[in-house]
Amino acid sequence: MNYINKFTRIICVFILSLLLIPSFNSIAATEEKEPFNPGTFIIDHILDSYGWHVITYKDKDISIPLPIILFDDWKPVVFMSGKFHHGHDSYKGYALGFTENTKNRIVKLNGEYAGYSGHITEDMVDHIDSEAKLIDISITKNVCALFISIFLILWMFLSVAKKYKANPCSAPKGLQSILEVLVLFVRDNIAKSAIGPKYEKYLPYLLTLFFFIFINNLLGLLPIFPGGANLTGNIAVTAVLALITFFVTNLSSNKSYWVHIFNTPGVPWWLKIPIPLMPIVELVGVFTKPLVLMIRLFANISAGHIIIMGFICLIFIFGQMAPAIGYGVSVVSVFFYLFMGILELIVAFVQAFVFTLLSALYIGMAIEEHHEEHHENTAIETTNSQH
Amino acid sequence: MDLMTPSFGLTFWMLVGFGILFFLLKKFAWPMIVGMISKREEYIQEQLSAAEMVRQDMGRLQAEHHKLLAEAKEERDAILADARKVRDKMYDDAKTKASEESRKIIEEAKKAIHFEKMKAVTEIKNEIANMSIEIAQSVLQQELSDKKKSEELVEKLMQNIDLN
Numbered sequence: 001m002n003y004i005n006k007f008t009r010i011i012c013v014f015i016l017s018l019l020l021i022p023s024f025n026s027i028a029a030t031e032e033k034e035p036f037n038p039g040t041f042i043i044d045h046i047l048d049s050y051g052w053h054v055i056t057y058k059d060k061d062i063s064i065p066l067p068i069i070l071f072d073d074w075k076p077v078v079f080m081s082g083k084f085h086h087g088h089d090s091y092k093g094y095a096l097g098f099t100e101n102t103k104n105r106i107v108k109l110n111g112e113y114a115g116y117s118g119h120i121t122e123d124m125v126d127h128i129d130s131e132a133k134l135i136d137i138s139i140t141k142n143v144c145a146l147f148i149s150i151f152l153i154l155w156m157f158l159s160v161a162k163k164y165k166a167n168p169c170s171a172p173k174g175l176q177s178i179l180e181v182l183v184l185f186v187r188d189n190i191a192k193s194a195i196g197p198k199y200e201k202y203l204p205y206l207l208t209l210f211f212f213i214f215i216n217n218l219l220g221l222l223p224i225f226p227g228g229a230n231l232t233g234n235i236a237v238t239a240v241l242a243l244i245t246f247f248v249t250n251l252s253s254n255k256s257y258w259v260h261i262f263n264t265p266g267v268p269w270w271l272k273i274p275i276p277l278m279p280i281v282e283l284v285g286v287f288t289k290p291l292v293l294m295i296r297l298f299a300n301i302s303a304g305h306i307i308i309m310g311f312i313c314l315i316f317i318f319g320q321m322a323p324a325i326g327y328g329v330s331v332v333s334v335f336f337y338l339f340m341g342i343l344e345l346i347v348a349f350v351q352a353f354v355f356t357l358l359s360a361l362y363i364g365m366a367i368e369e370h371h372e373e374h375h376e377n378t379a380i381e382t383t384n385s386q387h
Numbered sequence: 388m389d390l391m392t393p394s395f396g397l398t399f400w401m402l403v404g405f406g407i408l409f410f411l412l413k414k415f416a417w418p419m420i421v422g423m424i425s426k427r428e429e430y431i432q433e434q435l436s437a438a439e440m441v442r443q444d445m446g447r448l449q450a451e452h453h454k455l456l457a458e459a460k461e462e463r464d465a466i467l468a469d470a471r472k473v474r475d476k477m478y479d480d481a482k483t484k485a486s487e488e489s490r491k492i493i494e495e496a497k498k499a500i501h502f503e504k505m506k507a508v509t510e511i512k513n514e515i516a517n518m519s520i521e522i523a524q525s526v527l528q529q530e531l532s533d534k535k536k537s538e539e540l541v542e543k544l545m546q547n548i549d550l551n
Contacts, residue, residue, distance in 0.1 A: 043390070046390065047389075047390065048394060048397060069396075104389075135395065136394070136395060136396045137395070137396040137399050137400065138396050139400075140394075140396060140397060142397050143396065143397055143400040143404075146397075146400060146401060146404050147400075147404065150404050150405075150407070150408045153408060153412070154408065154411055154412070154416075157412055157416035157417075157420065158411075158415055158416055160416070160420060161415060161416040161419035161420050162419075164419050164420055164423035164424075165419055165423070168423050168426060168427065169426070169427050169430045179420075180420075180424060183420055183421065183424065184424065187421065187424075203417065203421060204409070204412065204413040204417040205409065207412070207417055207421075208405075208408060208409045208412050208413070208417075212405065212408065234393075234397060235390070235391060235392070235393050236393030236394050236397040236398040236401060237397065237401050239393045239398065240393075240398055240401040240402055240405060241405070244405070302390075
């Protein structure tokens with residue numbers, strides 16, 4: 001790496017750390033020391049939030065406030081999440097949900113509290129406007145992490161592409177050489193082997209998919225900003241990815257794919273007529289495939305985060321009993337954390353690989369001119385879905 | 388923002404973000420990277436087959452070279468052997484010639500020496516004869532100057548002369 005790159009990096013870190021400054025305004029002093037609750041702690045991490053909590057220092061939460069963008073009856077409302085003071089205040093009649101079923105959502109207050117900015121009180125519960133048409137496209141923690149990862153991926157691949165353009169036939173260097181291995185892996189071991197000769201059309205999507213999942217999995221393992229968001233362990237993200245795979249699969253499917261669904265060859269006729277058992281199973285399979293993709297990635301990554309957070313929480317649970325036990329347990333916990341961290345590195349890669357491979361397999365099945373090998377593919381598919 | 392319900396905001400941004408990411412990468416990154424990788428693969432393949440061809444050529448050339456070398460060696464050996472023979476012959480010839488020559492020279496020298504010896508002997512003989520004549524002359528001159536002694540000598544000579 002040359003000096004200019006190092007310099008840019010230092011500048012970036014500096015600018016990012018400037019983001020922390022306004023957050024000091026939003027530090028809320030905790031009134032009383034609540035007992036440490038690992039459940040909420042972990043779930044708060046797993047879920048999305050309106051601000052990016054960085055660190056709690058001397059009982060003060062330091063977090064990066066993120067913009068809240070609402071469409072209230074199609075009127076845009078934009079303000080920073082710091083105005084909520086971690087859910088203690090309302091702002092212009094909007095507040096973080098403070099009842100059980102509005103938790104982690106933005107609610108609109110009506111009646112006397114419409115447009116009210118100030119401390120949230122008990123009697124506001126009756127003034128939550130459940131009829132309000134709020135469309136919430138706030139830049140939450142995960143959206144922010146999404147943007148960071150998109151910029152990171154774009155920077156990585158555009159700079160690498162530039163390098164390829166500059167010296168086409170020379171040996172790869174630096175970032176280029178590690179990315180090239182992965183690109184080749186996706187091309188040869190995923191796209192070519194699962195889709196076959198027509199793989200080139202789908203390669204950009206598979207590459208984008210693989211690197212998006214892989215890099216976000218890795219960023220999620222970083223303990224502190226700009227990593228640490230549970231992006232690929234969020235069901236919205238995996239749902240979108242699975243949905244894209246679903247559309248790509250079905251929009252590129254050919255006739256024989258549907259023939260196989262509605263009139264599966266090699267199956268006794270009485271499974272099709274009079275009760276169309278096999279067609280129903282196959283048709284359900286069309287939807288369960290992306291559904292399983294969505295759940296698998298979400299569950300694997302979330303579970304990894306939960307386990308790692310669990311080990312860290314152990315230190316504080318025991319530390320609350322007596323600091324000495326906490327220190328003692330920390331040794332074991334850190335050891336387990338290291339073990340899980342390494343396991344999660346593998347999981348990060350494997351999940352990206354599995355998601356991409358299965359997407360490629362589904363696409364391959366949809367565009368394949370079916371002959372005898374169809375049944376082999378179904379076998380592969382069923383074994384993979386059990387992963 | 389429940390665990391299992393996708394939130395609208397994130398879904399929206401995810402669609403937008405992933406879409407933008409996909410189109411930017413598809414337009415500016417993947418064609419370069421994948422294209423250049425396959426181009427380079429082709430290039431490497433070409434280079435490898437070229438290298439293979441060159442290697443085969445090299446092998447053939449080397450075999451030829453070896454053959455040539457072996458032939459050259461053989462020829463050299465033959466030439467060397469010939470040269471050695473010629474040298475030996477020349478050496479022998481020279482040797483015999485030289486010994487003959489030397490023998491001749493020695494003979495001539497011997498002849499010359501003999502001749503010189505004979506000449507010297509003859510000269511010495513002549514010298515001695517001359518000297519004896521001179522001596523005799525001087526003796527005779529002395530003897531004859533004295534009348535008594537010359538008569539004695541004549542008498543002695545007369546006695547010595549055997550008249551038979």
